Amino acid sequence: MTVDPNLDTGLPIRLLHDRVLVKVDGSEGERRSTAGIVIPATAAVGKRLAWATAVGVGPHVRAVVAGDRVLFDPDDRSEVELHGRGYVLLRERDVHAVAAERVESEPTGSTGLYL
Template sequence: MTADQVFDSGLPIRLLHDRVLVRMDGSEGERRSTAGIVIPATAAVGKRLAWATAVGVGPNVRAIVSGDRVLFDPDDRSEVELHGRGYVLLRERDVHAVAAERVDNDSTGLYL
C-alpha cells in the first residue's frame, strides 16, 4: 500500500516529508513469554521498544517501504485514528530498525 492509496474506503491520504504511518502488532496490554507465561502491562520494567507494520510512507522516506516491520519507542509516538482503526505516525528518524526480506546482511543500517 502506498501513501497515495485509500485507507479502507475513506478519503485518500498522502503522507508528507519523512513520515511513516504504522499499525501496531498485537495489543499494548499484557503479553506472553515464549514459555506461555502471561506478563501484565504493569510489570514492564525499563524501556521497551515496540514492533509495528508500516502501512504508508512519505516521499522522503529512504529506508522503509509499506509492509516492512519497524522497531520504535512507543513513548515517542503520535496516535491517529483513521476510519475507526488506530495507527501511529512516526518520523523516519524515530525508527530504530527495519525488518524486511530486502534488507542486506552486509549493510550497516546507519542513517546519517
Template sequence: MNDDAKLPIRLLHDRVLVRLDGAEGERRSSAGIVIPATASMGRRLSWATAVGVGPNVRSVAAGDRVLFDPEDRSEVELHGREYVLLRERDVHAVAAERVESDGIGLYL
C-alpha cells in the same frame, strides 16, 4: 479485509504511518507465563507494520515491519482504527528476512 491501502491520507516529508502488531497490554513470555501490562520493565521497543510512507522516506516501504520506541509517538484514528505517526528517524530498525532464497542462511 485490508483497509490500509484505502486510507484517506497523504503523508508528507519523512513521515511513516504504522499499525501496531498485536494488542498492547498483557503479553506472554516464551515459557507461556502471562505478564500483565502493569508489570514494571525497562524501556521496551515495539513492532509495527508500515502502512504508508512520505515521499522523503528512504529506508522504509509500506508493508515493512519496523521497530520503534512507543514512548515517542503520535497516535491518529482513521476509519475507526488506531495508527501511529512517526518520523523516519524515530524508526530504530526494519525487520529483514531470516533466510534469503539464494543464500546459505544466517547463523547465530
C-alpha cells in the same frame, strides 16, 4: 507515497516529508513470555521497543516501504485514528530498525545513519 491497499481511508491520504504511518502489532495489554508466563500490562519492564507494520510512507523516506516491519520506541509516538482503526505516526529517524526480506539484498556497509 506508498500506501497499503488494505488501508480503508475513504479519502486519499498523502504523508508528507519523512513520515511513516504504522499499525502496531498485537495489543499493548498483557503479554505472554516464550515460556508461557502471562505478564500483566502493569508490570514494569523498563524501556521496551515495539514492532509495527508500515502502512504508508512519505516521499522523503529512504529506508522504509509499506509492508515493512519497523522497530520504534512506543513512548515517542503520535497516535491517529482513521476510520475506527488506530495508527501511529513516526518520523523516519524515530525508526530504530527495519525487518524485510529486501534488507538482505542491500549493499553491506550501509549504516542508514543521518549525517
